Amino acid sequence: xxxxxxxxxxxxxxxxxxxxxxxxxxxxxxxxxxxxxxxxxxxxxxxxxxxxxxxxxxxxxxxxxxxxxxxxxxxxxxxxxxxxxxxxxxxxxxxxxxxxxxxxxxxxxxxxxxxxx
Amino acid sequence: xxxxxxxxxxxxxxxxxxxxxxxxxxxxxxxxxxxxxxxxxxxxxxxxxxxxxxxxxxxxxxxxxxxxxxxxxxxxxxxxxxxxxxxxxxxxxxxxxxxxxxxxxxxxxxx
Numbered sequence: 654x655x656x657x658x659x660x661x662x663x664x665x666x667x668x669x670x671x672x673x674x675x676x677x678x679x680x681x682x683x684x685x686x687x688x689x690x691x692x693x694x695x696x697x698x699x700x701x702x703x704x705x706x707x708x709x710x711x712x713x714x715x716x717x718x719x720x721x722x723x724x725x726x727x728x729x730x731x732x733x734x735x736x737x738x739x740x741x742x743x744x745x746x747x748x749x750x751x752x753x754x755x756x757x758x759x760x761x762x763x764x765x766x767x768x769x770x
Numbered sequence: 771x772x773x774x775x776x777x778x779x780x781x782x783x784x785x786x787x788x789x790x791x792x793x794x795x796x797x798x799x800x801x802x803x804x805x806x807x808x809x810x811x812x813x814x815x816x817x818x819x820x821x822x823x824x825x826x827x828x829x830x831x832x833x834x835x836x837x838x839x840x841x842x843x844x845x846x847x848x849x850x851x852x853x854x855x856x857x858x859x860x861x862x863x864x865x866x867x868x869x870x871x872x873x874x875x876x877x878x879x880x881x
Contacts, residue, residue: 657813685867694778696859697814697871746813750867757802757863761813 655681657749659762666737667770673733674765676747682727683749687759688720691744703730737769778857780876789847789879793860793872796841800862804869805834805845808857817845817858847877855879 656679666672676686684705689697701722702710709722721733730749734741746764750757783789795803801822806814820827820834820843827834833846843860860872 659813687867687869689871696874697869699869699871702866702868744811748813748869757804757819757867759867759869761806761815764811764813766811 655749655751655760657683657747657760657762659745659747659765661765662763663766663768665768665770668738669736671733671735672737672767673731674745674747674767676730676732676749676762678728678749678760681749681751683730683751684727685750686724686730687748687750688722688730688732689746689748691746691764693744697746700732734767737767739769742767742769778874778876780878782878782880783850785850785852785879785881787850789845789850789854789877791845791847791858791875791877793843793845793875794841795843795860795862795870795872797862797870798838798841799864800870801865802863803834803836803843804861804863805832805843806859806861806871807854808859808874810856814859819863843872850877850879852879852881 658677660675686703688700691697700715703722703724705724711717724730748759748761804819805817808814818829831848835844857874857876859874861869
């Protein structure tokens, strides 16, 4: 089956620094990737839709200058949390859709636990 | 509007019993609905899906029911096992792949 990886799985950073999270589709090409944020005991909240070679589409309330998304290739999308603060601590999950199998098919990465101290 | 999760409701069942997990959705324009299972510290895992023009779909040990009149979705798990313990989310799917997740339910299976 389709595999999506994320790196790192866990990261701790100091307040004010930036951290980059990578999302890779390992055995398929993904024209579209999605980034979600999940706080403890809560649901997944879609942050943005990332399309290869174009600007990401952000959901209402998500700051595009704070959460920088780059989808430079068909197998890699990155999320950079800039000037991180403790309230940005969360579980960040990406997913990728497979073109040609129906636009509803998505495969999720294992998530990245970000802790900002 | 969009479904937003606050705090997860919990469902506790005995091993071997059937489980029913419910979900209310908010958007009538949804084309597709999907149930995901999420274990602690992991990403969501696909369980079963159903198109909006269907009212029931069965998989292996799982059944999804859709009632569009009241915007309600349910997941039935037969003969629940300890390995089924996880958080279950329903999601509304739209063209282009966008997913809006429901609140989620934490299922706990007692051996």
